[in-house]
Amino acid sequence: xxxxxxxxxxxxxxxxxxxxxxxGEKIAQLNIAPLKxxxxxxxxxxxxxxxxxxxxxxxxxxxxxxxxxxxxPEYRRNADELAKVRATIDTVRNDNNxxxxxxxxxxxxxxxxxxxxxxxxxxxxxxxxxxxxxxxYNFDHKLITSDSTPEDWEGFRKFVVASTMDKKDExxxxxxxxxxxVDMKEHNIAKLVGPQAYQxxxxxxxxxxxxxxxxVSYTVRGFDLEESKKIIDKHPQQLSLKExxxxxxxxKTGSEExxxxxxxxxxxxxxxxxxNLNAAAxxxxxxxxxxxxxKYLAKADQKAAETLNNLGIVAMMEEDLExxxxxxxxxxxxxxxxQANANLKELSKKRSYPTK
Numbered sequence: 001x002x003x004x005x006x007x008x009x010x011x012x013x014x015x016x017x018x019x020x021x022x023x024g025e026k027i028a029q030l031n032i033a034p035l036k037x038x039x040x041x042x043x044x045x046x047x048x049x050x051x052x053x054x055x056x057x058x059x060x061x062x063x064x065x066x067x068x069x070x071x072x073p074e075y076r077r078n079a080d081e082l083a084k085v086r087a088t089i090d091t092v093r094n095d096n097n098x099x100x101x102x103x104x105x106x107x108x109x110x111x112x113x114x115x116x117x118x119x120x121x122x123x124x125x126x127x128x129x130x131x132x133x134x135x136x137y138n139f140d141h142k143l144i145t146s147d148s149t150p151e152d153w154e155g156f157r158k159f160v161v162a163s164t165m166d167k168k169d170e171x172x173x174x175x176x177x178x179x180x181x182v183d184m185k186e187h188n189i190a191k192l193v194g195p196q197a198y199q200x201x202x203x204x205x206x207x208x209x210x211x212x213x214x215x216v217s218y219t220v221r222g223f224d225l226e227e228s229k230k231i232i233d234k235h236p237q238q239l240s241l242k243e244x245x246x247x248x249x250x251x252k253t254g255s256e257e258x259x260x261x262x263x264x265x266x267x268x269x270x271x272x273x274x275x276n277l278n279a280a281a282x283x284x285x286x287x288x289x290x291x292x293x294x295k296y297l298a299k300a301d302q303k304a305a306e307t308l309n310n311l312g313i314v315a316m317m318e319e320d321l322e323x324x325x326x327x328x329x330x331x332x333x334x335x336x337x338x339q340a341n342a343n344l345k346e347l348s349k350k351r352s353y354p355t356k
Contacts, residue, residue, distance in 0.1 A: 035353045037346050039313040040339035041281045042306035042331075044274045046241040052220040053101075054237060058088045060212045062129065067117075069124035071132050085133065085214060092218045093137075097238060102217045103144045105129055108152040110209035111186045112202065115150055122148040129212050151182060152209040159205045167192055225250060236264050241275055244268070248278075254285055266296065273301040280310055290314050305334035309343065316347055 063076040073079055092100050107126030109118040126148045134141060157175050160168055174180070174189055190198045220238045223231070228243045229250075236244075248261035259282045265272075266279035280296035293314060300307045312327030324347055332340035 035350060037316070037350065039284070039316065039346055040309070040342035041285050041313060042309045042336060042339050043278050043281050044304070044306050046245050046274045048242050049240040052222070052238070052240055053217070054098075054220055055215050055217045056088055056091065057213070057215050058084060060085050060129070060214065061208065061210065062125070062212060064121075064125060067121070069121060069128050071128045082132070085129075086136065088214070088216055089133070089137065092216050095235075097221050097223075097235075098218045099221075100143070100216070100218050103133065103139075104215045104217070105133075105144065105146045106213045107146070107148045108155070108209060108211050108213075109148075109150055110206035111151040111153065111156060111182070112206060115182050119148075119150040122150045126212060129214075151186075152211070153182070155209045155211075156205065159208070165193070165197060165200075232261065232264060236268050239268070241265055241269055241272060245278070258282075259286070271299065273299065273304070276300045277304065277306055277310070281306075284310055284313055284317075290317060303334075305331045305336035305340075308334060309336050309339050312340075312343060316343070316350065321347060321351060 060081040062071060062078055062081050064070070065072075065075070071078065071082075073082055089100075089103070092098050105126055107122050107129065109122040109125070111118070126146050130144050130146050133139065134144060153175065157172065160171050160175070165171065170192055171189055174185055174192065177185065180188075193201070223239065223243055225246055228239055228247050231238060232244070232247060239247075244261050244265040248258050248265075251257040251261070262275075262278045262282045265275045269275040276296040276298075277300035280293045280300060283293035283296065284290070293310075297307060297311055297314070300310075308327050309331035312324045312331060315321075315327060316324035325344070328340045328343045328347065332344075
């Protein structure tokens with residue numbers, strides 16, 4: 001065989017290109033197209049909302065003369081603050097789709113002065129706002145409930161934590177001392193920070209601790225599909241999760257309108273597992289950056305078959321094939337047979353597809 005020659009002939013068809021090397025020999029260069037996966041994304045149909053309970057919240061900073069609890073509408077910023085309260089209530093009262101069911105008001109006072117006196121001020125100033133709302137709208141007194149907190153230490157603590165005050169850590173330790181009388185606690189804080197810093201608290205912090213938080217509760221009637229489509233961008237808070245789902249289903253999967261309905265659902269129901277699962281499914285189906293999809297999936301029901309399935313798709317798209325297979329098998333065991341089997345086939349294709 002010392003005098004023998006060997007020639008290698010490559011026969012290429014279809015998916016390959018023949019190119020000439022400098023030597024003149026013909027070789028095959030494989031041009032492998034990227035694999036296009038077609039994962040079976042899972043959505044969940046939301047449960048019907050029997051009664052659509054909704055609420056809108058607000059906070060008013062009313063000014064009172066020292067040690068007084070009468071509301072003077074033109075005193076300092078009261079005109080603007082009362083207008084905010086009325087605007088919130090009017091939003092509910094003036095909509096024919098809505099029925100007002102209740103208003104709750106919770107008043108707070110600031111820590112300076114004695115706790116006993118602040119208890120008196122917080123209670124009576126809260127009642128003053130209740131009386132104002134009741135008389136302005138001629139509401140039944142049973143419609144409004146109220147409560148009060150003598151001193152807003154939670155708000156005080158948040159202010160200090162976010163501040164750049166000297167001795168901040170010492171102030172917080174005093175605040176968190178559950179064994180200390182609140183009057184002594186406030187006194188010790190004033191002593192600790194000194195006159196100048198305490199004056200700063202009186203001017204910059206304490207006024208914001210005197211506030212009235214209010215919640216206007218209401219119910220919303222049900223809407224048919226065409227009505228829902230008309231208000232999705234104007235009053236999305238009035239729609240139920242099921243109504244938003246039906247809007248999406250009326251459009252082609254993956255269309256702009258389809259995606260928009262699920263995104264609105266996640267915005268209106270940010271902590272709902274179903275809303276987050278469906279929003280994640282939209283992001284996966286779009287085939288873009290999976291970061292958003294993973295954030296939504298983190299808030300979905302981790303035991304739901306649909307969540308397991310979609311987590312498997314994310315893992316597959318991120319090349320974590322072993323994890324993907326575990327998720328798909330778990331989804332299949334949980335009852336999502338069709339989608340899980342389809343995705344296991346896609347996974348098999350991906351494993352057998354050449355990477356070079």
